[in-house]
Amino acid sequence: MDLWYISYCACLLCLVGRIRALSHSIINQSQSLSDGESLVSEGGTFELGFFSPGSSTHRYLGIWYKNIPVKTIVWVANRKTPIKDRTGVFTINNTGSIQVTSRTSGVIWSTNSFKATKSPAIQLLDSGNLVVIDEKGIYLWQSFDYPSDTLLPGMKLGWDLRTGLNRQLSSWKNSDDPSPGELSDGIELHEFRESVVWKGSEKYFRGGPWNGEQFSGAPDLKVNSVYDYNFISNEDEVYYTYQLKNKSVFSRLILNDSTSSRQRYVWAESSRAWNLYSLVPYDYCDTYGLCGANSVCIITDSPRCQCLEGFKPKSLNSWNSMDWLEGCILSKPFSCESKDVFVKFSELKLPDTTKSWVSGTMNLQECREACLKNCSCMAYSNLDIRGQGSGCALWFGDLIDIRQVSNGGQDLYIRIEASKKAGRRVVNAVLISLITVAVLFGLVLFRYYLSRRKTKVKGIVLGRDHWPSEGPKEDLELLFFELATMVNATDNFSSNNKLGEGGFGPVYKGTLVDGREIAVKRLSKSSEQGLNEFITEVKLIAKLQHRNLVKLVGSCIAGEEKMLVYEYMTNGSLDSFVFDQTRRTQLGWSKFFEIIGGMARGLLYLHQDSRLRIIHRDLKASNVLLDSELNPKISDFGLARTFQGDQCGDNTERVVGTLGYMAPEYALYGLFSVKSDVFSFGLLLLEIVSGKKNRCFHHHHHHGLIGYAWRMWTEGTPLELVDSSLEYETSSMSEILRCIHVSLLCVQQSPDDRPNMSTLVLMLNGESTLPQPKEPGFLRDMIPVEITCIRSSEYDDSCTANEITFSSFGAR
Structure with a gap:
């Protein structure tokens, strides 16, 4: 017994010694790091070890933030050569070369060998830099010279001209595979050096050359409270770098293959999530x-x-x-x-x-x-x-x-x-003087004319009586179309050109004389969208520029006629694909997932990145349009509300929108916020996955589609929610489960529990840990609504319902 106890203590001491050695930030020749062990930087900021990305079982050596609950990988060693099992080992030899080996495959990855070096060691710094140092502390190699998809503070993006080293970022292929994807980011060495993002071998985005203050095509790179930045260009080096102003703040710059963008994130401790700070490409231009x-x-x-x-x-x-x-x-x-x-x-x-x-x-x-x-x-x-x-x-x-x-x-x-x-x-001074006087006199007359008669709008002239009595008469950079032009374009609003009809009136397809196809939204004279809502939609969409928002071409006001002219979307609205089993099969899950990502980015722009904070208030499948390449574009901003600064919600006596897509707090009490749109987005996700409309879904007296999804989740059978006609690969199952999980987070009863759109984008991309959802907000049993379901061979559960706007249900 005593012998056993002594042996036990000896083993325990060995284990404690091993753990103690690894608790330091340095590994020397006599040590190694095996799968399951980790190396932590001296200040505890970063950690190095083996990990499996996403749903993959492959193992990689990487570095991540130690104290951030969302495991965020910032560097990967063997990104092209994964280990197939858990036998990976990390070591350094006497030449200062570091190696990743496995018992089954031998050397998986290694650095260049150096001359025999006395006492080389590996150290993980608090900057996230993994370095090889000699006995004098001189760097023989550093991971900052070989970045993956992430640029950390203090890293250099660019060239060492003395050695020809080019430090470039390259995106992960996807959240399960860290091998280099399509995007790469670096500095081009022309006479006038500039930053460029490539997609494959083609230039994708150009930040422009450095002008002493910033890259001329990167307006987001400006003086801010988060980080300082600099660009160095001399005979030895050409690079961009940044440093955080507050060491307690975490920020990183990454290339994201799934969104085809370069993004900057800042960690928000309050929401325990990475918030999107900026991204490029920012818009179509x-x-x-x-x-x-x-x-x-x-x-x-x-x-x-x-x-x-x-x-x-x-x-x-x-x-x-x-x-x-x-x-x-x-x-x-x-x-x-x-x-x-x-x-x-x-x-x-x-x-x-x-x-x-x-x-x-x-x-x-x-x-x-x-x-x-x-x-x-x-x-x-x-x-x-x-x-x-x-x-x-x-x-x-x-x-x-x-x-x-x-x-x-x-x-x-x-x-x-x-x-x-x-x-x-060649004009003489006298003539110039006469022209100057004439121009000034003309300007005085013109201003007088405008003050008495009309307000100028770029490309159009609208009478003041067309504008609401309150609010600014701002310049809108839109085209104005005559009524005759709209009549000709739509063949006198022929029923053959009618694309559909919403609560505010019909929409027609039209063709202008130059051949451009348009969609004309003609407000019904009996519509509850009056002039105020019309002007709201015009002003809002004129200011919105995003690839996932519909583009407003112009407008038309003639007497009682009010029309909005949009770009024509070849594939119509999303509902025609979601609720049609034949078209769902043609699309397949991969395309639906791309559409979901596009909608999320569009809402993120409305909530956070546009000049005004915008709450849509009527997000549903019929208000998401699809272009010729099936890219989603959010449309119909007649009910949208805008806010300045940090304000993100309000209450109203007049509840408007589509019953069945409203958040409970809005439908019952008139309280709306960005989280109201998040609720609608979650419902839309459930409809896409299930192929069922929430408004006419019946299943054993559950609370509609939300209630059914919640039951499947709590019973551990969420895949029963997935429509059998939805084509998807086995490898896509994790994406579908993630979308169901995200949707339930979106429809939680309390708005405070619902994630914001920046967090949602991360969740959908698999870059954020998903918390367990709480019970959703069930609206169906709270508000009586008459719904008639129609069965047909074309649709499983199509239905008709009152989709017009409605007022509040009682006093508040």
């Missing part, structure tokens, strides 16, 4: 080369692409049909003999710098003269915009990927045909 050569993308214009002054479309037919890839050419070739051939453009992301030349010593005047001396020179600009500006950058050949930047950007001087400006100099 961020698409690389969208408008072709010698043109500018202006996100608030329609069309977005405009030829630069002095240029014309290369192919007028293509340009008018919104095919801008051929770009623009000079209206008339310029002459190298003239010296007055530059037009100044402001607030631009500078063109692609592939064909550029720079000088740090020239001033702007010298820069102009240098451009004039070379007939291939098309534009010039300052290299650095700080102070009065300094340095010179020249562009040769076509100007590619220019966009207007509302917050940031810089001046660009573009060369055009000389006579366009030379002729202006």
